[in-house]
Amino acid sequence: MRTVVRAIAIPIVSIALVFLVWDLIIRIFDVQPFVAPSPGEAIAALRDNWDVLAPLALDTIRETVYGFVVGAVLGIVLAVVMAQTRVLQGLIYPVLITSQAVPVIAIAAPLVILLGFGILPKIVLVAWIVFFPVAVSVLDGLANVDRDLLNLARAMGGSRWRVFVHIRLPAAVSPLFTGLKIGATYAVTGAIIGELVASTGQSLAGFQRTANGSLDTPAVWGVTLLMTAIGIGWFLLVVGVERLATPWRTRSTRRRLRSRA
């Protein structure tokens, strides 16, 4: 129980400290509200515009989730394909790296022309950002299995498929979640870029741009807080799934903590 409380309390204190430092910077350097508001002003602006922002936030969450799932599946598939032979890895890996070297903003506009103003280009942008850390992490997991374990499985007559399913794939689960957590933090950025480039009607990014143009800086920062919260929320959800999917990691941690106590 104490561990759970600590696990919740420490991040809350950490976030509170960030807000405190933010507030102190505004006060100490006497930053004008039109340049940057205090956390209180930003939160107040968020509260004042909540009726408008809530449905827009749901749209952004939808874009983020769909894109994340597509990106994660694509990343896993690519990693599995690359893990089969060195030739395939040699062919695909440079393309993956090149894809991440291309500024996302540069492909955003052509995507809209190709895919329209709806949710599709946003999903593609999020997937574009998410698939890479997932693919690289899973590939590392698949490639770095204990050699002795593999040799033992083969010596016991394990087929290529059974070795893959029973040894390689489980070894890639932990790296998979590392990749998913990295992707989760960046996913919302892809959705926001997509909204900025083109949207039918209003969007979180569009609201932020309009507020910026109207010199409503507290609203701009309020929306930024909301976008950040979406990213953090999604990250925490992935962490939750990770705990459920890899219980052995949590258990060993508990044992360690208990033995220390």
Next chain:
Amino acid sequence: MTRTRLTALLLALAVAALVAACGGSDSSTETTAADTGAATTAPAEPTKVTFSYFWTATEYPLIPLVVAQEQGMFEKAGLDVEVIFPPDPASATKVLATGDSNLGLITTTDQVFATDGGLPVKSIGNYTTSNNWGLFTKPGDPATLEAIKGKRISGYGDSWTNAMLPFVLEEAGLTDKDVEVVTVDWDLPLLLAGKVDMSTNTTNYLRAGVLDETGKEPGVLLARDNGAPDVPVWVYAGNTQWMDENPEATAAFMQAIAEATQWAIDNPAEAVAAYEQAYPDNGASTKYNQAGWEDLVAYIPNADGDLLIQTDDQWTQLGDALQGIGELDAVAEPGAYYTNEYLPQR
């Protein structure tokens, strides 16, 4: 000992006389500058002016600045002008308000919001005097009020578009329910690709872009001719504290800008060439720059051919439009938005 004291006294008197002479020299310079006017007589040390543009990179609307720089009008006015660019368009006013720039170009909506927010920024002269915002279609497509219904129209999600579009829709007997408005980051490729039916923009940017890409004229539905107020889009503005401390430099700047603007209107090709020489890496074709500047020139003088002069009416109309769409709680007195006191005397 007495001789030493006498020598010290004489030396002290000599130093005092020298200091007094230097001080006298300074004050006589000030008197001369004040008497003759900074706009016509260059002081020994030019006044440094930081000028911020409304966009994040160089564009041909900087032509009056470039001409004033290249043709020595700033130098004659005793000014050393440096041009800076804001990190994003919405920050153009903030850069002025923080004092990072002294003078700058901003949109009229920026000025209204700045006044509403109590920012120390005031408009000191019109850049354009007329509204060149409108709806555009790709070459060959009709740009009429009758053609608007049911169309997909792109906008930048900016306050200007939000304020002006309802006027045009109302003139067409429509509401925003009768069209699909999409927010975009750059409209030209979407218009030319047929992904939007109409695009909202100012003539100098959209028309120049279409001409540059296709060599053909786009369809133009000018808002001022279709229900929207005929108000300027861009103005010269300044940080009020800096302008209060440097009234002569501010007036000298506007004098130089007036001369440079008139020259650039009279000599458009040479003006574009001067701009491209000053900014060879401006990233646009000469065809685009020429088309854009030649289009913009039509909106710079007012109906009487005068430059820069602002009116109460333009600010009241814009304030009313912004209040009408709920982006402004109250319209201020026109004098809160602008002053003509720094403009050259007619």
